[in-house]
Amino acid sequence: MPKARPFKLKSGEVVWRIQFRIDGKVKTETLPDKGAADQFAAWVGKYGGKAARELLAKRDASGHQIPTLAEWTATYLSPESGILTGIQPGTRRGYERMTNAFLPLLGDHPIDAITRDDIGQWVHWVEQQPSGSRKGQTVAPKTVANYRALLSNIFTAAKERKLISDNPVSGVRITRGQSREGVFLTRDEFDVILEHVPNHYKPLVIFMANTGCRWGEATALTWSDIDRSKRTPTVSINKAWKKGVDGVPVLGVPKSAKGRRSIPLPQEVVDSLPPRQGGDQLVFHGVEGGRLWYGMFNTRIWKRAVEKANVGKTPNIHDLRHTYASWLLAAGAPLNAVQNKLGHEKIDTTISVYGHLAPGVDEDIVRVLDAMNRQRRAIEA
Template sequence: MASIRSRTKSDGTASHMVLWRHNGKQRSATFIDIKPAERFRANVDKLGPTEALSILGVTDSGELTLHEWLTEHIDSLPGIIEGTRRSYRRYRDADLATLGRLPLSAITAATVSRWLIELESADPRPSGKTIQNKHAFLSGALKAAAVAGKIERNPCDGQRISRTEKREMVFLSRPEFDLIHGAMTREPWADLALWLVSTGMRFGEATALAPSAIDLDTGTCRVSHAWKQGKSGRELGPPKSRRSVRTINLPPQAVEVARRRIGDGGDFVFVNSAGSAVKQQNFFNDGWGPARKVLAAKAPRIHDLRHTCASWMIGANVQIAVVSRHLGHEDITTTVNTYSHVDRESGAAAAAAIGRMLG
């Protein structure tokens, strides 16, 4: 007799696993909704597992299934935080529930293509970035399967992914930043805004700084932690990439901000009124959001302070390699691709060089 095991995950979503035995082995199939799970269980009991699976378009070949491989892949992935691992499990149990019942060897390029079309047709339609993230997870798992000799090749290779328009970066001029900064009446928020624009640090890096990370005498800051989404909420982890662990030099304005904030004696350089590390939503609601209304036409995001810092450095003819290291980009290509349009002086110099050659 088949049975159903239902459980509710920490994010509030439910899953229903139908369990049965076949040829002396425990078998299972997972469903997101209870009604399909009940129909499948009834078919297993009435028709047998082979016929029940064939109704779903699945054959019970006894081979390693995609779900089983994804589980093994997720559990063995090194270098990721628990929050990322939980996201991958949600992809497996929700977005890949149907494909997961197929044998790993049955996943083809056409299978992946149909899956992508289903994602793009969902209501509400997920963003292009969300679809790319889910495809990247599946592709990584299938690449690992190919390396392990479980399949011949990665069927995700060469798939076309839908894209959405990325919002344009906003680069603030000094007067524009001064307007917003002057509108921030609460000192901790004003100091944090000045820190972000003067250092170019990511918000999660800046708010994870401990006083010991800053050397006021040398005017340097060691970036080695960032806030991540963990099993029970925010937790400290490594920054975004390997090169994001870095030591940066601080301008005098940032040194003064650090001197003021370290004097508060908190565990972190930037803390809220309760002495806890600042959260982005609080900073936006109480400080940045109201203040940026002075530039309503631009509506800069918090992350645009990082873009602004980069644009100011490039505008001052700081070498792109130096800018890349300062920002903690994994590869200089990222910096070039992101900010090359800002460096108009280099572009003008390149055009002038060609003009002189032809002249």
């Protein structure tokens, strides 16, 4: 990396010069103070001489009162700024980690100098990066979409505060990938998998398949949430595990306002529940007590059971939620009832995921269209 070196002018003033190359030719940049010179030298080492000069021109045009993307991102994510509120500490830390996807390329740029072309180049770059969890594959499209959404929110906050006139992320498209489709188990397939689940964990698996609860909701249940005094026993979903600081889970509210809900419990679930304990004790816990950890359960319990069952499908734990919805719809439950029990904020979500499972939908569509066509032919005749 080039170094900034002092140079004394005839006037006695000391400036700082950086020598570097562009297309093999030696160039020199002179800056008035060491801090700016060191920063420019770092840009040359990071981006190359030509890009460093373009970045310097952007900074000069913007003026130093306009923050860089790195500076504004730090402000946006800081709890003290009051910009990003209503999230768990662990979620904030997760956002901080996500910024590593765009700050290396864009962080030194003034936010008002970043263009849609810059964002488009970043999208092209990030889509080529290797996945951290899938060996031999690039970053998943869903992950890229999450990066883009965070970056867009950061620019939106800057626009709302009149630091920029437009959000450069808006309108920049990403490559759409093939998303994983949910797996729906039949009752027989579920029973086969359940046979291979160790006895201690069977009550949890039965509960999740018969209530549609998310993992974080089911494993946060305490005995006070279960009401067996009613004719139809129910469970109250009012809390869930959330990401805390450094990834350590903490109890929080469900995913959305609709997530706070009451779900009826079939007799199979009631009969399978472990022996009742104190009201504040976890219903489902580890063999030696304590909270259940998703990673351990998924690897040592669930995946092994699915592999041994060999039902021709590879459901993940969340697919028990899909399975619950499919059982309800097959039994004739209306979509809005399924929405309520799943805790979806909008019925659009329920329809987009499960609408194709609703019995009679195709027949109803064809019936309506046939009636319209008969009416049109009658008028023409």
